Amino acid sequence: MSKRTDPVPNHPLEGSPASSGPTVTAGARSALASRFIDLVADKLIATEAVFRHHLSSDVPFIEKAGRYLAEGGGKRVRPALLLLAARLLGHDGEEEVTYAAVVELIHTATLIHDDVIDHAALRRGQSTINDLWGNNLTVLLGDWIYTKAMQMALSHGQVEIIQRLCGATLKMTEGELLAFQRLGAPDLSVEEYFEIIDRKTAHLFAAAASIPSLIPPQRPEAGQVLTRYGRSLGICFQLVDDLLDFTARESDLGKPVLSDLKEGKLTLPLILLLPRVQASQRRLIEWVLEDRSFSRVSPQEILDLVAAEGTIEEVTAMAEEYAAEAKRELEVFPPSGAREALEFAPDFVLHRRS
């Protein structure tokens, strides 16, 4: 069978999480990213400097690991959202830069502890902190970064903003706890899945988008809209993240395809698929959940099953619906460059490859 006629190519959705959706070229993706972040490019650079500056300490290990983290990069989606929402509401000061760095630090601390829990050795194509320095130092480093983020957030004296950040961080931790307790379970329900991704991802997106509404002069109604925008975008983001585990190239993702399943994490494409297929096909998935390895079934067999059932396309459609919902929320704001950039954010999230 030639590669052209293979009905189940290795990466059916190369270039886009949705094989049913439009093909998005690398150039178009780059244009999307640009329309999302260009307006706040200067503030993002300032955020990066604040992020690096605060990951330093007189404890040599924190200094070393902090440099490694700062250089490791990241998509900085949450800081960009926060900075654009600040621009939308007319803020142009130092506060939003501080909060953008804080949100990225909280996100970083979460990733660091998650990698300990997942025994992950790679993130963004680089060795994880736990892989380099062991679990113990990594747990303490995560604690330090969480606390540092809260300390930084306090510097502008806005108690309600810290409340929002603490609330989102609690939700994230609860999402991780719920996910961990159901790790390896083949009967995770759609409701449980959405409960988990809402807590572990969407709440921090909602906090990032709505925090500027708490910078004086406060804008509570705008804050409610931006919270809903961030929440929908966050769910979209996590759906795409989970899709990429099936559709992305290892070289783009920086970790092997089907890593989630191998770690015991059932995500929506498989949750939707399981009740529809035969017991013998369900067994293939259960084997990976049980073994935490592809010893009895190959990744390609799982990918074939998913392609045959079409659940990637279903989940992609759901992600697109959340993206559309996020965009609709913005209609209450008068047209502006910041609103336009925030409207591009869902497209950027939908079409990212890593």
Add this chain to the structure above:
Amino acid sequence: MSKRTDPVPNHPLEGSPASSGPTVTAGARSALASRFIDLVADKLIATEAVFRHHLSSDVPFIEKAGRYLAEGGGKRVRPALLLLAARLLGHDGEEEVTYAAVVELIHTATLIHDDVIDHAALRRGQSTINDLWGNNLTVLLGDWIYTKAMQMALSHGQVEIIQRLCGATLKMTEGELLAFQRLGAPDLSVEEYFEIIDRKTAHLFAAAASIPSLIPPQRPEAGQVLTRYGRSLGICFQLVDDLLDFTARESDLGKPVLSDLKEGKLTLPLILLLPRVQASQRRLIEWVLEDRSFSRVSPQEILDLVAAEGTIEEVTAMAEEYAAEAKRELEVFPPSGAREALEFAPDFVLHRRS
């Protein structure tokens, strides 16, 4: 050899960390504890209720582990200090109860993560959270409790108090990092030891004692005095804690004697001893640090060595000096029941058995 004439009894300091100091009976110890905490007994009960109330969640695991932690007890030294300092400064409200619970929650989160790092199976005679539920859930639970503590602290809107708490928490984490990086090192210096205990213990004591000075009407000068008081008391507390690893009964401590050494932690009685003894004697200690077990040397041999060198008495004298320093700080305050109780705190700390 009869027990009476044995120059190196199993627990030379039974009833007191200082064999050279006065013998303190169980009754006298109980009286000390009572003079320390009785004045704020009602507030401590209220603190306990707040502590339990906030360790609850709609996530079943948090609920279950929270109940286990609340029932597990603890000495509640930090909340008692905070409540007494509040009384000293004339506060009688709900704020100090909230902050007392917050300080205990931060302390609890630290212990939880420390037990992961130390692979500890027992604390206060009970199974640790990591022993019962594994490292992963335990890391997430610790994260949740840290964040919950910060969220609670925000409820009274005092930004400077959260700053103080974040600062102390960062120091604690740094102390743990420094200690972990020197784990198993036979050449830990006296300076490094004090640097570690100052960060990991004394700063939270200082925060507990000084936070009431930040409750309006703020009392900055009193805050400085109480910070110094708490810092000296914290160092005293940690010196005694480290002494108890040599001198306490397993039944009092809730964990085996010489646990620190077995975990690779060199504490002051051995740091002072090592440069004074012969290479063959140093080897005994190095074996335990290397093996993380008493396979080549018995605990009694180490205890004999320590008893022969008298470093327990030296460290006890140092702890007494820090206790005296803490007491002296209080002389600037007019005599009161609260001042008297705070003056008893160092005695309580010196003579505790667990």
